[in-house]
Amino acid sequence: METTIARVFRSLEETEQAREALLQAGVDADAVDIAFQADEAGPVRGNFLAGDSVTSLSTEEEYDRRFRHQGEVSRYILTARVDEARAQDVEAALQRAGGRTIDAATPTPPGPGQQG
Template sequence: MINHAVLGVFDEFEKAEQARAALLADGFGSDALELKVHNDEAGPVEGNFLVGNTAIESEEHVYERNYATPVQRGQCMLMVAAADPATAARASAILAGFGARDPDQLSGAQR
């Protein structure tokens, strides 16, 4: 019986995949892991993809300069179903080792 769920939020899919592989290597079954990727059709939540980084003075502006470094935030979520608190703590430690953020702390930080 699964009584505990651990959720980690990642900005990069590669990190989420690495964490999933580490959990599998640590003995977690694939049926206990769920990786979801959320794409937002509006684009990155941080960056200047609509207006650019600098004013456009002429027709000769460089796209890469004006629309550089958009950042996706919290696009990947990895949920681990754990049977007990010790297993949940082990999963949390593995997720944290790959840079996962706790969604409860994220929501508290936004208030």
């Protein structure tokens, strides 16, 4: 049975190196895809309502505390369709190449009352 493994990379160079490692390990080139994910308007830095609150101090520190977790939204996603029997080896190769899971690549925003 076939499974799909996805990992996130910060640069095209890292992504290409990971792709090459999979090809060298015998993964079929047609089974490996690279996608670029970005917001054409640039990284999210909050919203236009920041500072409009009656209780807001509108300070740089407050803005940073509220929106620092947004970060850069551009990333490269490599997916590989492989036989389940090879999944562990492929996952290990992608980890060695610097690939991160979607959950690990996406910071969790701080909850109410927590600082980021």
